[in-house]
Amino acid sequence: MAVEPILVLGVAIAAVVAIGYFVFASFAFGAGYQPTPRRSVEAMLRLAEVGPQDTLYDLGAGTGAIVFRAARIYRARVVGVEVEPLRYAILRGRRASGPFADRITLRWGNFFALDFRGATVVTAFLWPGAMARLRPKLEAELPAGARVVSHCHEIPGWRPELYDPETDVYLYRRPHAAAVTPGGT
Numbered sequence: 738m739a740v741e742p743i744l745v746l747g748v749a750i751a752a753v754v755a756i757g758y759f760v761f762a763s764f765a766f767g768a769g770y771q772p773t774p775r776r777s778v779e780a781m782l783r784l785a786e787v788g789p790q791d792t793l794y795d796l797g798a799g800t801g802a803i804v805f806r807a808a809r810i811y812r813a814r815v816v817g818v819e820v821e822p823l824r825y826a827i828l829r830g831r832r833a834s835g836p837f838a839d840r841i842t843l844r845w846g847n848f849f850a851l852d853f854r855g856a857t858v859v860t861a862f863l864w865p866g867a868m869a870r871l872r873p874k875l876e877a878e879l880p881a882g883a884r885v886v887s888h889c890h891e892i893p894g895w896r897p898e899l900y901d902p903e904t905d906v907y908l909y910r911r912p913h914a915a916a917v918t919p920g921g922t
């Protein structure tokens with residue numbers, strides 16, 4: 738039995754729209770969807786020396802590449818914030834089906850509305866514009882000694898303590914990180 742070409746076209750268009758939505762819907766908030774590669778996740782957590790004493794905020798948690806590894810392997814308490822509802826549902830499902838749920842707090846919403854004062858480590862893989870908008874908030878709210886690790890994009894005006902070109906990971910540490918350019922504290 739021949740499949741109607743119009744049906745094939747309809748399915749193809751629906752698939753493209755669905756994938757486009759999943760990847761780009763959150764663009765206006767700060768980034769589309771792209772999971773951090775495993776090597777970079779590992780570098781972020783290792784360079785920031787994440788451990789059981791830490792509370793790690795993953796800004797834009799996606800489907801949990803950082804969240805679950807930080808809780809499971811590095812034993813940190815983790816707060817994952819995600820604005821896109823499908824990814825948030827996936828995060829909830831993964832947390833429910835795995836160990837260490839008690840270490841993981843998930844928030845559905847915009848991380849620009851979140852208070853960062855409880856974080857000792859912040860992880861981010863966001864577009865450059867979001868990194869620029871984050872800077873004053875990080876400077877105002879992060880406690881002394883907190884580390885910020887970013888994949889792919891710098892925090893404009895901050896000098897990284899370390900940059901790993903192999904994994905494209907920047908490590909910053911408060912309060913030194915912000916004390917490098919006019920406007921920094």
Ligand SMILES: C[S@@+](CC[C@H](N)C(=O)[O-])C[C@H]1O[C@@H](n2cnc3c(N)ncnc32)[C@H](O)[C@@H]1O
Nearest residue numbers: 763766767768771772773797799802820847848
């Ligand atoms: C490039 S992905 C990184 C996902 C995850 N951190 C990882 O490493 O795999 C960026 C994520 O940030 C989310 N996002 C972007 N802007 C946001 C905002 N203002 N508040 C909460 N989530 C945001 C997007 O929906 C997307 O899932």
